[in-house]
Amino acid sequence: MKKLFDYLLALSVQVKLATLIFWVVFAISSVSIIINIDIHKNHTNQIIDELIKTNINSNKAFVSEFILTHNQWELYKFLKTLSSSSMIESSGFIDTHNVIVAHTDTEHYRLGDTFKEFDTYNVVPFEQDGVTFGSFVLKVKNQTLFSMLQDTFLAQFVLLVMVALLSLIIANIFMGRLLGRLHLLSNNAQAIIEKRWDDITIYQGKENDEITRIIEKTTQLMHELRDSIEKEEKNARISHSLIILGEIGSSFAHEVKNLLQPLKLLLSPAQLPDKEDMPIIHGALARIDHQVVDFLALAKPADFKYEKPLHVKPFVEESIALLRSSLSTKHLGIQSIIEEDLSVKMGANAIEIILINLLNNAIDAAFQLSTIEITWKRAEQAGFSVLCVKNSGETMDEKTKTNLFKPFFTTKKEGSGLGLFSIYKIVYLSNGYIEFESEEEQTKFCLYIPSQEQV
Numbered sequence: 001m002k003k004l005f006d007y008l009l010a011l012s013v014q015v016k017l018a019t020l021i022f023w024v025v026f027a028i029s030s031v032s033i034i035i036n037i038d039i040h041k042n043h044t045n046q047i048i049d050e051l052i053k054t055n056i057n058s059n060k061a062f063v064s065e066f067i068l069t070h071n072q073w074e075l076y077k078f079l080k081t082l083s084s085s086s087m088i089e090s091s092g093f094i095d096t097h098n099v100i101v102a103h104t105d106t107e108h109y110r111l112g113d114t115f116k117e118f119d120t121y122n123v124v125p126f127e128q129d130g131v132t133f134g135s136f137v138l139k140v141k142n143q144t145l146f147s148m149l150q151d152t153f154l155a156q157f158v159l160l161v162m163v164a165l166l167s168l169i170i171a172n173i174f175m176g177r178l179l180g181r182l183h184l185l186s187n188n189a190q191a192i193i194e195k196r197w198d199d200i201t202i203y204q205g206k207e208n209d210e211i212t213r214i215i216e217k218t219t220q221l222m223h224e225l226r227d228s229i230e231k232e233e234k235n236a237r238i239s240h241s242l243i244i245l246g247e248i249g250s251s252f253a254h255e256v257k258n259l260l261q262p263l264k265l266l267l268s269p270a271q272l273p274d275k276e277d278m279p280i281i282h283g284a285l286a287r288i289d290h291q292v293v294d295f296l297a298l299a300k301p302a303d304f305k306y307e308k309p310l311h312v313k314p315f316v317e318e319s320i321a322l323l324r325s326s327l328s329t330k331h332l333g334i335q336s337i338i339e340e341d342l343s344v345k346m347g348a349n350a351i352e353i354i355l356i357n358l359l360n361n362a363i364d365a366a367f368q369l370s371t372i373e374i375t376w377k378r379a380e381q382a383g384f385s386v387l388c389v390k391n392s393g394e395t396m397d398e399k400t401k402t403n404l405f406k407p408f409f410t411t412k413k414e415g416s417g418l419g420l421f422s423i424y425k426i427v428y429l430s431n432g433y434i435e436f437e438s439e440e441e442q443t444k445f446c447l448y449i450p451s452q453e454q455v
Contacts, residue, residue: 056082056124056126056136059078060126060128061128063075063078063126064126064128064133066078067093067101067126067133067134068133072101072102072111075093075101075102076102076104079091079092079093079102079103079104080104082136082138083104087140088138088139088140089139089140090103090104090105090138090139091103091104091136091137091138091139092104092105092109092115092121092136092137092138093126093134093135093136093137094115094134094135094137095133095134096132096133096134097114098114098115098116099112099113099114099115100112100113100114100115101134105139115137118137120139121137121138121139122137122138122139122140123135123136123137124136124137124138181203181212181215184201184203184215185214185215185218187199187201188200188201188215188218188219188222189218189222191222192222192225192226200219200222200223200226201219202216202219203215203216203219260284260288267281309343309344309345309451309452310343310344310346310347310348310351311341311342311343312338312342312343312344312351312376312385312387313338313340313342313376315348315351315352315355316336316338316355316374316376317336318352319352319355319356319359320334320336320359320374322356323356323359323360323363326360326363327363327372330363330366330368331368331369332363332366332368332369332370332371332372333370333371333372334371334372334373334374335371335372335373335374336373336374336375337373337374337375337376337377338374338375338376338377339376339377339378339385342376342377342378342385342451343451343452344385344449344450344451344452345430345449345450345451345452346426346430346449346450350426350430353422353423353426354387354423354426354427354447357419357420357422357423358387358389358423358445358447359372359374359389360419361419361420361445362389362390362391362443363391365391365393365394365443366391366392366393367392367393367441370391370392370393371392372389372390372391373388373389373390373391374387374388374389374390375387375388376388378451379448379451381448382453383450383451383453384432384448384449384450384451385448385449385450385451386446386447386448386449387446387447387449388444388445388446388447389444389445390442390443390444390445391442391443392441392442393441393443394441395438395439395440395441395442395443396438396443401438404420404436405420405421405423405424405434406421423447427447427448427449430449430450431450432447432448432449432450433448434446434447434448435448
């Protein structure tokens with residue numbers, strides 16, 4: 001019983017309500033039919049009684065003659081005439097002493113026997129000119145509720161089933177349209193949560209009830225909310241961009257100012273710089289040039305657009321070859337595992353910037369005589385590849401982790417602080433993301449980059 005109850009609870013709202021309406025209509029129809037049959041039964045029995053009395057009274061003269069002359073055969077034929085009606089099962093005549101004079105049911109009732117079964121027979125007294133001759137006893141086929149149900153069962157049942165099925169069809173159509181509108185409202189709410197603005201649907205039906213008005217109102221509110229959110233997001237992006245632009249400009253100005261400081265001291269209007277000062281001046285100018293070049297590269301749009309997906313293995317091999325001298329200087333080994341035929345949705349320049357910067361940072365941070373590991377394979381997440389570079393070196397502190405991707409933040413003496421920021425910008429604009437970890441003298445960067453699906 002519990003399993004059946006749990007199963008019923010698990011049914012959809014449409015099935016529950018349609019079934020409920022079906023049984024309500026079925027019950028009302030059944031009660032109506034039963035009441036109608038009962039009324040018809042009582043009316044039929046009343047008609048039978050009237051017909052019997054009319055038939056006997058219309059033949060009083062002949063019947064009294066048969067009784068007075070003891071013509072039992074003619075009396076028997078008259079009783080057979082009464083019993084020939086579909087409403088009378090059997091009939092008889094008894095005298096004033098309840099003795100059977102004649103009876104159609106000769107199997108159970110013999111002439112001269114005393115008649116006792118008054119409870120199952122209708123008794124109609126027979127009088128003529130004030131003289132009582134006896135009584136007619138008639139066993140009527142009473143139209144009971146059960147018999148009438150039997151007689152009319154098929155027709156009534158077919159009608160009942162047709163009415164119930166029609167109610168089920170109407171209920172199913174009605175509930176289907178009702179739940180369809182509620183489903184539309186639910187989908188619109190889900191679309192607004194997930195910011196799928198184009199999936200918000202306006203109801204086009206003809207209904208004009210409370211639910212339709214709720215849908216129209218909520219859809220209007222959703223469009224207003226979309227406009228408000230888009231406006232706030234646009235303002236937030238502009239505000240964020242202005243903040244970033246201010247930070248970059250401030251950092252760049254600060255870096256250039258620091259590099260100009262020794263030049264101010266060495267390049268005095270009163271005297272020319274000494275020969276020993278020239279290397280310092282040239283070094284400061286070179287660093288300023290390097291900062292300007294990096295700043296201009298940062299301002300240029302990243303080459304994240306692509307005409308077709310590019311295979312990554314040649315780019316990795318070329319980057320390792322370019323940095324081979326830096327690896328040799330620190331006596332570092334490099335181990336690469338690149339998945340064959342892996343293609344990413346990114347431009348060639350963007351791939352080169354990512355690889356060179358990641359490997360340069362790994363080389364600078366790695367312990368001497370250690371090995372740098374680089375892997376690039378398809379990620380478990382569909383549509384993405386994952387590029388990971390791992391090195392053994394000093395663990396980053398919390399300040400470094402927090403500011404790692406900020407422009408001009410660097411822990412190197414000669415660094416510009418724009419390498420990781422450039423990587424972040426390229427990956428972000430390519431709809432990818434970055435994960436990194438630095439603990440127990442191991443640092444690992446993993447870049448998730450959109451890739452071409454395998455066919």
